[in-house]
Amino acid sequence: MRFLIVLIMAxxxxxxxxxxxxxxxxRLLRADPxxxxxxxxxxxxxxxxxxxxxxARCAVCHGASGTGDPSMGIPNLTDDDWLYGTGRPAxxxxxxxxxxxxxxxxxxxxxxxxxxxxxxxxxxxxxIQPLKPHEIDDVIEFLMRLQGRQAETAxxxxxxxxxxxxxxxxxxxxxxxxxxxxxxxPNLSDAITLYGDGGRExxxxxxxxxxxxxxxxxxxxxxxxxxxxxxxxxxxxxxxxAIQHGY
Amino acid sequence: xxxxxxxxVRFNMVIDQEPxxxxxxxxxxxxTARSFVLMAAGVLIGLVLAGYSLFTARSATTLFVPAEDVxxxxxxxxxxxxxxxxxxxxxxxxxxHATQEQRRKVLDDMIRExxxxxxxxxxxxxxxxxxxRSALVNAVELEIAENAITSQPSEAALRxxxxxHQDRYVSExxxxxxxxxxxxxxxxxxxxxxxxxxxxxxxxxxxxxLNGRDSGKTKDEEFYFAAKIHLGDELFAAARDLGDGAxxxxxxxxxxxxxxxxxxxxxPVPFSFAAxxxxxxxxxRNQSVDKLKSSGESFLRRRANVLIADDLR
Numbered sequence: 001m002r003f004l005i006v007l008i009m010a011x012x013x014x015x016x017x018x019x020x021x022x023x024x025x026x027r028l029l030r031a032d033p034x035x036x037x038x039x040x041x042x043x044x045x046x047x048x049x050x051x052x053x054x055x056a057r058c059a060v061c062h063g064a065s066g067t068g069d070p071s072m073g074i075p076n077l078t079d080d081d082w083l084y085g086t087g088r089p090a091x092x093x094x095x096x097x098x099x100x101x102x103x104x105x106x107x108x109x110x111x112x113x114x115x116x117x118x119x120x121x122x123x124x125x126x127x128i129q130p131l132k133p134h135e136i137d138d139v140i141e142f143l144m145r146l147q148g149r150q151a152e153t154a155x156x157x158x159x160x161x162x163x164x165x166x167x168x169x170x171x172x173x174x175x176x177x178x179x180x181x182x183x184x185x186p187n188l189s190d191a192i193t194l195y196g197d198g199g200r201e202x203x204x205x206x207x208x209x210x211x212x213x214x215x216x217x218x219x220x221x222x223x224x225x226x227x228x229x230x231x232x233x234x235x236x237x238x239x240x241x242a243i244q245h246g247y
Numbered sequence: 248x249x250x251x252x253x254x255x256v257r258f259n260m261v262i263d264q265e266p267x268x269x270x271x272x273x274x275x276x277x278x279t280a281r282s283f284v285l286m287a288a289g290v291l292i293g294l295v296l297a298g299y300s301l302f303t304a305r306s307a308t309t310l311f312v313p314a315e316d317v318x319x320x321x322x323x324x325x326x327x328x329x330x331x332x333x334x335x336x337x338x339x340x341x342x343x344h345a346t347q348e349q350r351r352k353v354l355d356d357m358i359r360e361x362x363x364x365x366x367x368x369x370x371x372x373x374x375x376x377x378x379x380r381s382a383l384v385n386a387v388e389l390e391i392a393e394n395a396i397t398s399q400p401s402e403a404a405l406r407x408x409x410x411x412h413q414d415r416y417v418s419e420x421x422x423x424x425x426x427x428x429x430x431x432x433x434x435x436x437x438x439x440x441x442x443x444x445x446x447x448x449x450x451x452x453x454x455x456x457l458n459g460r461d462s463g464k465t466k467d468e469e470f471y472f473a474a475k476i477h478l479g480d481e482l483f484a485a486a487r488d489l490g491d492g493a494x495x496x497x498x499x500x501x502x503x504x505x506x507x508x509x510x511x512x513x514x515p516v517p518f519s520f521a522a523x524x525x526x527x528x529x530x531x532r533n534q535s536v537d538k539l540k541s542s543g544e545s546f547l548r549r550r551a552n553v554l555i556a557d558d559l560r
Contacts, residue, residue, distance in 0.1 A: 005274075029327065031315035032342035033352050060399045090331055090341060097328055098380050103536075104398055106332075117419040119472040133421045134466045194527075205522060208419065212529065216397040220390075224315030224328065 025225050033089040036232060037242050043232060050233025053226050057218065058234075066237045073195040073213045078237050081192045084108050084184045087238055093231035099217035100184065107217055111172045111183040115210030122210075129170055131207075135162055139169065140203045145191045146177055147198065317354060320361040330357060391543035395535035398527070408534075409520050409527045416523035417515040420471035424486050425477060425508040426462040429497070433457045434504050437497040445494045448508055459506075468511065482507060 024045045028036070035217030036042055056206060062068050075083055081084040084100065085091030095152040098106040131139070133160075142159025145151035163169045163177065170177075172185035179187035186194050195211060196202025218227055236242050271278040316324035330353060331342060338349050345353075373379045400408075409416060426446055429437060436457060437444060447453045454460075464477045475483040482505060485495045489509035497507045520527070 026314040028557060030314065033331070035343045070527075071524075088341075088344060090335070093328065097417065099396075103392065105385070105389075107279050117470055130470065130473065132473070133470060209526070211525065214396070214532070216399070217393075219328075220393060221397060224326070227328075 010181040029059070029225055033093055033228060033231065036089055037235060039238070043236065043242060046229045047162050047231035047236045050229035050236075051224075053222070053230045054233050056216070057222070058230070061215075066234065070196055072195060073211060075194060077234050079192070080238060081187070081190070082181055083186055083194065085181055087235070089228075089235045092234050093227060094220060096222075096227050096234075097217065097219040100215040101212055102214060102217040104219070106219075108184055111185055113206060113211035115208065116167075117208035129166070129168060131162070135159075136204065136207050137233050138162055139167060139207060140200055143177070143188055143203055144200065147191060158180075170179055248520055286319040286352055295332075305494070318358055318361075321365055323365065325357045325361055330354065333357065342535060359365060360440065386545075388540055392536040392539050395532055395539050400460075400531055400535075404526065405527050405531055406520055408531045412530065415530065416518045416526065418518065420475050420487070420515040421511075421513040422467050422471065422486060423468045424465055424466075424474065424478075424489075424512075425510065426464045426482060427459050427508060428462045428502065429457055429459045429504040429506070429508045431499065431503055433459070434499060437504060437506065441494055441496075444497075444506065445492075445508070448506060462505070465556055471515070478507075 005166070024042065028042055028046055030044065054062075054066070054148065058066070058210075061072075061074050061150055063074075068074040068076040070076075080087065082091075084095055092121060095108065097103045098108070101109040101112070102105060103109075111125070112122060114125075114128050114137055117133070120126075121128045121130055138155045138159035139162050140159065141151045141155035142157075142163055145156040145159075163173075164175055172183060173188055174185070177188040178227050179185045186192075191198070194201065194213075195206055218230075222230070270276045271281040271284075277530060312319050314323065315327050317327050317330045317385060318325040333356070334340060334342065334345050334349065334353050337353060338345060340349065342350075367373075367379070373383055425448075437447075437448070447457070448459065464482075465474055469477065471483075471487070472487065478486060481500070482498065486507050486509060489507060489512055491511050493509050493511060495505075495507035495509075498507075
């Protein structure tokens with residue numbers, strides 16, 4: 001009889017834990033994702049469950065710590081520089097849901113970096129014309145100067161003209177080259193580089209041969225709860241104090 | 248054959264019975280009432296769990312809106328993530344900052360859309376509307392290709408792909424070339440040793456004497472593809488093989504005799520695997536997607552019953 005009572009109690013305990021988890025999962029899904037960082041309990045719950053999901057699905061590219069790999073153009077998720085959006089949980093969740101250039105109709109895929117050394121820099125946009133080799137060099141000098149590095153003055157001035165002129169770079173990266181996170185165009189004026197070390201060679205590869213990184217869409221391959229937990233985990237690694245302080 | 252069961256039975260001899268304790272509360276005594284209560288409780292819990300599973304399973308939800316959705320329209324879920332995205336797109340606000348009216352409007356729009364989609368299915372709109380057909384084709388292709396897009400190929404697979412398609416991963420060649428044109432009558436004069444020809448075209452007076460001029464087809468350094476467009480296939484083919492400072496043989500073309508003076512020729516260089524990796528990954532995925540699409544189409548064709556009109560067989 002005592003064994004039966006212990007068994008019942010244990011079952012009730014398991015059921016209670018399951019019910020509590022289920023309740024928390026439901027609260028997590030029903031909450032406004034951007035409001036969740038202010039709820040340390042739910043955030044902790046999501047981060048605890050999101051971590052193994054990240055390790056299973058995202059770490060293969062972004063690395064177990066989420067720091068990415070500039071040699072392959074994989075963004076660092078632990079800093080506060082966001083290529084898409086501003087790092088709000090809802091924006092992170094949208095990237096996980098629909099991906100980037102994932103072929104999902106709802107993916108972020110408005111812009112690609114054209115390959116200016118190819119006859120058709122962007123097959124989807126016939127208006128973008130190739131640049132000449134020296135024009136690419138000029139744009140590189142302009143970007144080097146913009147980042148406060150040593151650059152050839154005359155070439156940089158010509159590059160500035162190309163950037164805001166027929167090169168069409170301003171169209172995505174904006175006139176001040178600070179980028180546009182609404183379309184995933186990186187800020188070219190800071191020291192954070194998506195591809196390589198930001199040196200002339202890496203810039204040449206980007207401008208001459210283009211870039212179009214892909215992040216897969218998980219909306220049909222993971223539950224809504226998993227995606228939200230994953231989004232909050234990514235939020236937590238980019239906001240190290242979030243769990244302790246709740247923000 | 249016989250089977251023997253040995254059952255150990257323990258008798259608890261009650262010596263000093265406590266009359267105050269009701270039999271159903273005493274676990275050492277058999278109580279019919281307790282048995283019925285426990286059985287009823289078990290049945291009740293079982294029914295509750297079965298009902299909960301039945302009514303909340305994703306595919307069979309009938310009573311409750313799942314937490315990840317904002318509504319069910321004829322059992323079809325309206326996703327919460329889509330709701331939040333639409334709220335953001337239409338009003339630029341998140342759920343916290345959206346007014347009641349904004350929330351209701353977005354929800355209403357989504358329910359309306361779902362109702363019309365469902366009606367569209369009933370009416371088989373895809374049979375007649377080319378946009379719907381095209382969207383359906385894209386959606387099915389995406390569904391077929393999803394595995395290839397989501398999976399991450401191994402480095403070994405990528406490297407093998409790179410090695411078997413190395414011609415794709417080369418830099419664009421760059422050349423700076425002068426295209427000099429002479430009248431056809433000067434051909435004999437130009438048929439000399441390359442060194443002599445080089446000296447002749449470098450000397451402005453000799454160039455003038457031979458009525459030579461720069462065609463102006465190329466200016467500055469150009470990528471190979473641009474030089475090919477500007478020079479034409481024949482001249483470009485000759486130019487591509489010239490080294491820095493070399494001149495071509497005179498080439499008779501309809502507009503005169505051409506001599507190419509190569510100032511600089513930077514030939515295409517293969518990219519290292521590391522430099523080409525992003526492109527290799529993209530090409531590898533595209534190839535996998537194409538393969539999956541093709542096998543998906545084959546499968547659909549195999550299981551389909553397609554009859555073709557006599558005159559088109």
